[in-house]
Every structure is written in structure tokens, then in C-alpha cells.
Amino acid sequence: xxxxxxxxxEVLYRVLVKFVPEVTLEPNEIQVLEAGRRDREEITxxxxxxxxxxxxxxxxxxxxxxxxxxxHEMFDCGIGKxxxxxxxxxxxxxxxxxxxxxxxxxxxxxxxxxxxxxGSKGGEAANYIRYLGKMGYREVNLNLGCPYQTVVxxxxxxxxxxxxxxxxxxxxxxFEAGADGVRxxxxxxxxxxxxxxxxxILEIYNQYPLxxxxxxxxxxxxxxxxxxxxxxxxxxxxxxxxxxCYNGDIFTEKDYRTFAECFPEADRIMLGRGLIANPGxxxxxxxxxxxxxxxxxxxxxxxxxxxREVMSxxxxxxxxxxxxxxxxxFLFDDSQKHIKRIRKAKSGAEYEDAVRTLFRCGVxxxxxxxxxxx
Numbered sequence: 001x002x003x004x005x006x007x008x009x010e011v012l013y014r015v016l017v018k019f020v021p022e023v024t025l026e027p028n029e030i031q032v033l034e035a036g037r038r039d040r041e042e043i044t045x046x047x048x049x050x051x052x053x054x055x056x057x058x059x060x061x062x063x064x065x066x067x068x069x070x071x072h073e074m075f076d077c078g079i080g081k082x083x084x085x086x087x088x089x090x091x092x093x094x095x096x097x098x099x100x101x102x103x104x105x106x107x108x109x110x111x112x113x114x115x116x117x118x119g120s121k122g123g124e125a126a127n128y129i130r131y132l133g134k135m136g137y138r139e140v141n142l143n144l145g146c147p148y149q150t151v152v153x154x155x156x157x158x159x160x161x162x163x164x165x166x167x168x169x170x171x172x173x174x175f176e177a178g179a180d181g182v183r184x185x186x187x188x189x190x191x192x193x194x195x196x197x198x199x200x201i202l203e204i205y206n207q208y209p210l211x212x213x214x215x216x217x218x219x220x221x222x223x224x225x226x227x228x229x230x231x232x233x234x235x236x237x238x239x240x241x242x243x244x245c246y247n248g249d250i251f252t253e254k255d256y257r258t259f260a261e262c263f264p265e266a267d268r269i270m271l272g273r274g275l276i277a278n279p280g281x282x283x284x285x286x287x288x289x290x291x292x293x294x295x296x297x298x299x300x301x302x303x304x305x306x307x308r309e310v311m312s313x314x315x316x317x318x319x320x321x322x323x324x325x326x327x328x329x330f331l332f333d334d335s336q337k338h339i340k341r342i343r344k345a346k347s348g349a350e351y352e353d354a355v356r357t358l359f360r361c362g363v364x365x366x367x368x369x370x371x372x373x374x
Contacts, residue, residue, distance in 0.1 A: 052260070054282060055214075057247060057272030058083040058116050061323050064098070065107040066306045072111050074299050075279045078286060080268075081112045083187075086143045086157075089119025089128050105136055116141040116187070120155040122173025129174070133182040139211060142174070144188040147220045158220035162192045164200055168207075175208050183211035187247070190232040191219045198232050202239050210242035214270055217248050224273075224372060230262065237265060250274050251369035253284050277327040277370035290366035296331065297359050300324075314348045321351065330370055335362035 056063065056071070056079050068082050084102045101107055103115055115132055117140060119125045129140050144167075146157025153159065160167050174184065186205060190198040205213060215236045217228035228248035236244045246266055250256050251274035259269070275281050279299055280291025303324065307317045322343055329339045338358035345351035 051267065053080045053245075053268040054078055055081045055083065055245060055268065055270040056275060057270045058085045059272060059276060060085045061320070062276055062327075065102055065104075066310065067303060067324075068111065068113070069107070070299060070302045070306065071279060074295065074302065075283065076111075077283050079111075079282070081114050081139075082108075083114045083116050083141055083270075086116045086118035086146065087128070089117050089121070089124045091121075091124055103132065103135065103137070113137075114139050114141050114185070116143050118143040118146060118151065118156050120160070120170070122170040123177060125170075126174050126177030126179065129179050129182050129184065130177075133180045137182060139183040139185060140179075141185045141187055141214070144186055145216050147189070147223045152220065158189045158192065161189060161197070161201060161220065164197070164204060167201070168204055171204065171208050184209075185212035185214065185242075186210055187214040187216065189216050189218055189220055190229060193219060193221050195219055195229055195232045198235065199239075202236065206239070206241045212245060212268075213240050213242045214245040214247055217246070233263070237263065243268065245270055247272065249372070251277065251281075251371075253281070253367065255369070256285050273327060273370045273372070276324070277330050278366075278368060280366065281369070284367060291331070292366065293359065293364045296328070296364075300328075300355065308348075314346075314351075317348070318345060318351055327370060330368050331365055332358060332362040333365045333368070338362050 056068070063082075063085060065084075072079070072082070087099045087102065088096070115137055117125055117128055119128075125142065132140055143157050144160050146152070148157070151157040151159060152162075155163070155166060160170060188201065188205070191201065213236060215233055217230065217233040217236075218224070218226065233244075233246055244266070245268040246259065246263070247270040250259060250269065250271055255274070256269075260266070271281065278284070278291060279296065280289075283289050284291070304317070304321055307320050311317050311320070325339065325342050329335075332338070335358060338354065338361065341354035342351060342358065345354050
């Protein structure tokens with residue numbers, strides 16, 4: 001491995017290759033990392049004018065540790081942080097086996113994994129943060145964005161934004177208790193019903209030493225519909241004391257380029273549904289290399305195998321796989337009859353046959369993106 005610096009600072013140039021340590025670009029410097037992939041092919045990545053850091057968003061039911069490991073080994077060409085699906089904070093600590101698996105260091109080897117916490121009581125969250133610190137985690141994320149009624153009604157997720165006094169008390173309790181050196185970031189929406197309260201919410205966040213503010217520029221009532229509010233994100237960039245990361249509707253390479261042109265000062269972005277729908281999206285953004293159907297099939301087969309190894313019964317495994325196909329279906333054009341067979345499969349054998357038929361007969365569109373229903 002060789003390293004070079006001080007190349008033309010108008011082009012941030014790096015070669016990122018799987019299975020090698022991540023290289024951090026410093027301001028006005030260029031670092032070149034040369035190493036071989038498993039197939040010894042080198043990938044050159046050009047990112048003009050600045051380095052963008054990419055995060056993988058959490059999605060409940062999809063991006064658990066089995067999925068993260070498969071993605072990291074097969075597609076990761078530059079994910080800086082992976083966020084776990086939310087971990088429920090309560091007075092009894094970690095009680096669910098799923099959550100124990102999510103934060104088990106053995107299940108997160110080789111990745112920067114950030115546990116995400118969902119709770120309504122700051123003291124309980126602080127206890128959980130200290131526990132995670134003892135496990136070796138150096139950063140934790142607080143979920144202040146989940147829009148679902150079962151969460152919001154308990155003053156969790158985006159529900160914390162409905163009452164700014166309560167939000168203040170929650171954060172006071174988190175930070176006053178001390179985090180034993182663990183950095184604390186927040187993933188937030190811009191309000192409940194409208195973005196008018198976002199200024200006040202930002203003022204509250206600015207009172208605390210957040211390591212990062214991840215802004216999903218929608219209000220809670222939008223859920224994942226409509227479009228993110230670019231003015232709200234611009235406000236976060238200009239007013240937040242903490243570094244700001246963008247989240248929302250980056251589904252294609254074009255979406256990313258449009259965002260980068262609109263916000264040239266942004267240096268970090270969180271990909272979610274777009275990356276689940278097309279696991280090759282980051283490679284497409286960074287290298288121009290589109291996803292290959294054979295790679296997608298191998299990825300699918302790996303996840304399916306891993307689920308079958310840890311879950312009991314076809315029903316549970318197929319439920320998980322069908323959730324994944326709600327996103328990956330967009331990589332196939334004019335293939336609804338095959339997707340319908342996948343959704344209707346009631347046994348492993350039926351499911352496997354439907355998937356084989358889709359990969360054999362479906363029209364594969366490697367640069368397709370997730371299509372939201374608005």
C-alpha cells in the first residue's frame with residue numbers, strides 16, 4: 001500500500017478498495033490508497049472539490065446485523081458509519097435478544113457501527129449510553145425522528161419534538177448524567193406538523209455538545225411522503241453548532257449530484273431506502289460502475305442463507321425476505337408477475353423458485369432507484 005498527498009486540491013482523489021482500512025481525507029489534501037480487491041481489480045474514485053462521507057441509515061426490519069455484514073462484505077466501497085435499527089430504552093436495560101445481537105461486537109466486526117437509541121426518559125438513555133461505552137462503543141445516536149404513532153404517542157422518536165420543554169428536560173438528563181466519553185449524535189426531523197418550530201429545535205440542540213446532527217428534512221406528519229425541505233436543511237447547515245448530515249430521498253446517482261450541487265458545503269450524507277433498493281448505488285455514485293445482476297443475486301442468496309441459519313421456520317424467513325423485496329423490486333422492470341409470485345410464496349421452495357425465475361427472466365435495470373409512493 002502506498003500513500004501520496006498534495007495532489008491538485010481541486011480534485012479529491014482516492015482509490016477505495018474493499019477489505020482495506022478506511023482512509024480519511026483531510027481538508028485540502030489528497031490521499032491515494034492503492035490496494036487489490038479480491039479479484040485484484042483496482043477502483044479509482046474521483047470526488048471533485050471535497051470529500052463526502054457516506055452513512056447507512058437504519059431501517060427497522062431490514063438493516064440488522066446480518067444485512068449489514070452481507071452489505072459490508074459485498075458492496076461497501078466507502079460507508080463511514082452504519083446505524084443500527086433503534087434500540088428501545090427502558091428501565092430494565094437490554095432485554096430483547098434481537099437488541100443483544102445488534103450490539104454484540106462479534107456481529108459488527110470491521111465496521112463503524114453506531115447504536116441508535118429510542119426512548120422518552122433521558123436518565124434511562126444515559127444509563128444505556130454508559131453501558132454501550134463499556135462494551136467499546138464510542139458513539140451513540142438518539143432517534144428523534146421516528147414518525148409512527150405507536151412511538152410518537154409515548155413521547156419517543158419525533159414525539160419528543162412536540163414539546164420543546166420536554167425535549168430540553170430529556171437532553172438535560174442525558175448530558176448531565178455523563179456519557180463516559182461516548183459521543184452523542186441526534187437524528188431529527190424538523191418538526192411535527194410544520195417546519196416553523198425548527199428554529200427553536202435547533203436552538204435547543206445548540207445548547208448541548210452534540211457530535212453530529214443528522215437532519216431528515218421532513219416533518220413528522222409527512223412520514224416518508226412529499227419531498228424533504230431544502231430550506232430547512234440549509235438552515236441547519238448555517239445555524240447548527242454541530243456538524244450536519246443530510247438524510248432524505250437520495251435514490252439515484254442523479255439525486256446525489258443534484259444535492260451536491262445545491263449544497264456544496266455539505267460533507268456528509270445518510271443513504272437509506274435508496275441504498276436498500278439498489279445496493280450498488282454508492283458504487284454508482286463514486287465510480288460510475290452500475291450494479292451487476294449476478295452480484296445482486298449473490299447478495300440475496302447470502303442474506304437468505306443467513307436468515308435461514310438463525311431464524312426458525314419458513315414463515316419468519318420469508319417475511320424478512322419479502323420486506324427486502326419491497327425495495328429491491330425496483331431493479332427489475334416489467335416484472336410484477338414475478339414479484340407477485342415472491343410475495344405469495346408460502347414455503348421456502350416456492351420462494352426460491354420465484355426468485356430464480358425473476359433473476360432469469362426479469363428485465364434488470366442496474367441504475368434504477370427506489371420509487372416512493374407520494
